[in-house]
Amino acid sequence: xxxxxSTAEPQEPRSGKLFAKPWTADVSRVRSFWGSVExxxxxxxxxxxxxxGPKQVVVLSGWACDMWILPDGxxxxxxxxxPGDHIDIRQNSGVAARSFVALTRLEVIDRxxxxxxxxxxxxxxxxxxxxETEDRHFVQMVRLGQLSGKERMLHLFLELYERLSAVxxxxxxxxxxxxxxxxxxxxxxxxxxxxxxxxxxxxxxGLVEVRSGTVTLLxxxxxxxxxxxxxASPAQLV
Amino acid sequence: xxxxxSTAEPQEPRSGKLFAKPWTADVSRVRSFWGSVExxxxxxxxxxxxxxGPKQVVVLSGWACDMWILPDGxxxxxxxxxPGDHIDIRQNSGVAARSFVALTRLEVIDRxxxxxxxxxxxxxxxxxxxxETEDRHFVQMVRLGQLSGKERMLHLFLELYERLSAVxxxxxxxxxxxxxxxxxxxxxxxxxxxxxxxxxxxxxxGLVEVRSGTVTLLxxxxxxxxxxxxxASPAQLV
DNA sequence: CGAGACTTTGACCGTAGTCAATTTATGTGG
DNA sequence: CCACATAAATTGACTACGGTCAAAGTCTCG
Numbered sequence: 378x379x380x381x382x383s384t385a386e387p388q389e390p391r392s393g394k395l396f397a398k399p400w401t402a403d404v405s406r407v408r409s410f411w412g413s414v415e416x417x418x419x420x421x422x423x424x425x426x427x428x429x430g431p432k433q434v435v436v437l438s439g440w441a442c443d444m445w446i447l448p449d450g451x452x453x454x455x456x457x458x459x460p461g462d463h464i465d466i467r468q469n470s471g472v473a474a475r476s477f478v479a480l481t482r483l484e485v486i487d488r489x490x491x492x493x494x495x496x497x498x499x500x501x502x503x504x505x506x507x508x509e510t511e512d513r514h515f516v517q518m519v520r521l522g523q524l525s526g527k528e529r530m531l532h533l534f535l536e537l538y539e540r541l542s543a544v545x546x547x548x549x550x551x552x553x554x555x556x557x558x559x560x561x562x563x564x565x566x567x568x569x570x571x572x573x574x575x576x577x578x579x580x581x582x583g584l585v586e587v588r589s590g591t592v593t594l595l596x597x598x599x600x601x602x603x604x605x606x607x608x609a610s611p612a613q614l615v
Numbered sequence: 616x617x618x619x620x621s622t623a624e625p626q627e628p629r630s631g632k633l634f635a636k637p638w639t640a641d642v643s644r645v646r647s648f649w650g651s652v653e654x655x656x657x658x659x660x661x662x663x664x665x666x667x668g669p670k671q672v673v674v675l676s677g678w679a680c681d682m683w684i685l686p687d688g689x690x691x692x693x694x695x696x697x698p699g700d701h702i703d704i705r706q707n708s709g710v711a712a713r714s715f716v717a718l719t720r721l722e723v724i725d726r727x728x729x730x731x732x733x734x735x736x737x738x739x740x741x742x743x744x745x746x747e748t749e750d751r752h753f754v755q756m757v758r759l760g761q762l763s764g765k766e767r768m769l770h771l772f773l774e775l776y777e778r779l780s781a782v783x784x785x786x787x788x789x790x791x792x793x794x795x796x797x798x799x800x801x802x803x804x805x806x807x808x809x810x811x812x813x814x815x816x817x818x819x820x821g822l823v824e825v826r827s828g829t830v831t832l833l834x835x836x837x838x839x840x841x842x843x844x845x846x847a848s849p850a851q852l853v
Numbered sequence: 854c855g856a857g858a859c860t861t862t863g864a865c866c867g868t869a870g871t872c873a874a875t876t877t878a879t880g881t882g883g
Numbered sequence: 884c885c886a887c888a889t890a891a892a893t894t895g896a897c898t899a900c901g902g903t904c905a906a907a908g909t910c911t912c913g
Contacts, residue, residue: 445757447843453760455753467746475753507745508705514752515693515713519683521759522691522804526869557891566760568870573893575869605685764901795859806902811861813901 404437404460413490416483417441423466423477423485431467432487435501436460439483440555444563445475454564456513457556459537461502461544463488465510481555502544516608521566524604526575529565531604534585538594539608551586551593642675642698651728654721655679661704661715661723669705670725673739674698677721678793682801683713692802694751695794697775699740699782701726703748719793740782754846759804762842764813767803769842772823776832777846789824789831 414437417423423434423441441458457480458464464485466477488504505513516536520529541552558576562569579585584600586593594600601607652675655661661672661679679696695718696702702723704715726742743751754774758767779790796814800807817823822838824831832838839845 445753447757447761448845449843451761451843453753453757455756511749511752514749514756515683515691518693518752518756518759519685519691521756523685523689559891569891570871570893571869577893605687605689607686797859807859808861808903809901811859815861 414484414486417479417485419479419481419483421479421483423464423479424468427466427468431465433489433504434464434466434485434487436462436464437484437486439479439481441477441479441483441485442560442564443475443477452563453566454560455517457537457564459541459544460546462540463502463504480560526565526567526571527578528604529567530561530572530575530579531584531600532606533561533565534592534594535597535601535604535606536608537592538597549593550595550597551591553590554587554592555590652722652724655717655723657717657719657721659717659721661702661717662706665704665706669703671727671742672702672704672723672725674700674702675722675724677717677719679715679717679721679723680798680802681713681715690801691804692798693755695775695802697779697782698784700778701740701742718798764803764805764809765816766842767805768799768810768813768817769822769838770844771799771803772830772832773835773839773842773844774846775830776835787831788833788835789829791828792825792830793828 415426415434417439436458438460441464442454443456443458443464444452444454446452464477468475516532520532524532537554538547538550538552541547546552556564558572559569561567562572565572567575576585576587580587584594584596584603586595653664653672655677674696676698679702680692681694681696681702682690682692684690702715706713758770762770775792776785776788776790779785784790794802796810797807799805800810803810805813814823814825818825822832822834822841824833
């Protein structure tokens with residue numbers, strides 16, 4: 378289970394040259410200290426391995442999301458999880474089927490292991506409070522309910538940039554972005570075709586650059602204004 | 616503060632004839648036992664009276680909502696609160712201004728008062744768990760992100776019907792609905808004009824009837840199917 | 854009865870969805 | 884390292900859902 382080995386060593390940390398910073402360093406330490414890192418392939422279902430009740434994990438590398446699938450196949454992604462994020466994996470209490478899915482190769486570690494198991498303390502990000510989790514959901518509701526396609530996309534990019542920056546996974550406005558346009562569509566409540574066209578529009582307008590799985594925000598200040606993005610303090614937006 | 620009196624005696628319980636059931640009965644008892652019921656006018660801001668930190672209240676009568684207002688004036692309502700609902704009133708942790716607003720005349724009571732103050736126990740609804748609150752938000756995200764205008768509206772009506780039924784505030788598919796179309800628009804992420812037209816469409820199709828502040832769901836089963844509504848068990852949907 | 858709040862309507866426009874085909878990666882086996 | 888199969892991105896043509904603007908009705912309430 379933990380020795381998928383050899384070919385392993387997932388991609389994110391590999392680019393340590395480009396994106397080296399605080400938490401990234403700890404990740405490799407965590408990985409070497411415990412053999413208890415859980416790995417999932419793209420599309421892997423995080424709930425599958427649940428034994429007794431919910432479980433809190435921290436993402437070491439890769440991306441994941443949680444979502445609902447409607448009876449007719451439509452999907453809504455509620456939030457994206459990136460390295461450093463805490464995921465509170467649990468079965469959905471209601472009728473609809475909430476699921477947690479890996480979007481890339483994914484490494485997570487059980488929080489309890491980190492808490493008691495370790496000899497050396499690790500700079501893991503704090504678990505988000507209930508309010509912070511809720512706020513993130515509110516932001517998603519605002520995107521879905523009030524923003525246009527173009528605004529939604531910029532808004533999401535800005536949020537991801539900010540979150541990835543917090544763990545050292547960005548550099549000068551750019552960050553690795555391993556999601557397909559289909560996933561973006563499900564997260565933003567848009568059709569895949571429209572995601573594609575909107576992306577091109579943003580490129581034409583010189584707001585973002587998307588090349589080989591890397592997104593670059595070229596005018597963060599202007600983008601934030603356009604998308605009514607309020608996440609970061611204006612200062613951070615260059 | 617609590618003796619707004621005389622003209623008071625809000626509307627919901629007045630219609631006790633039509634909508635009498637479990638919890639409604641207790642409401643009048645609560646109201647008479649304690650003078651500590653807080654009242655707000657339509658549009659009243661529930662946060663205004665916060666003294667020390669957050670506060671949990673239960674709605675005795677009237678409707679409320681929580682929302683964000685974007686810098687350019689757009690509004691997104693996250694959830695609607697009806698009689699029996701618990702509201703966890705608190706300042707927003709992030710940048711944007713979350714606010715809790717009364718949508719009609721509103722009566723709430725502090726949960727702590729109910730807990731220790733009372734001589735006689737009251738059948739108050741249980742406080743929702745974290746998961747239940749979260750689920751409600753997920754439902755809202757699905758509505759905003761995946762459903763069409765018509766679907767959203769039906770879906771919301773069905774949810775409200777189910778919730779109001781739980782506290783005895785419905786009868787044969789109908790319930791009091793004191794919201795303006797503008798509020799519906801903000802809750803559903805639609806324009807006010809489109810809300811109006813969609814409403815008429817639903818009427819023409821014989822799915823709902825809206826007369827003088829009362830909504831009647833004429834074909835709950837079909838509506839649930841149309842709107843992919845999964846809240847209640849199929850049995851309940853007649 | 855008049856003022857203001859809500860609802861309704863018409864005309865028109867633009868964002869976003871659908872369908873279907875094409876091009877461009879990506880990946881795998883030989 | 885090439886050929887083929889598959890996934891992902893892109894394009895075109897067309898449609899329709901939903902937004903905007905502005906005006907006209909309705910309803911409430913003092």
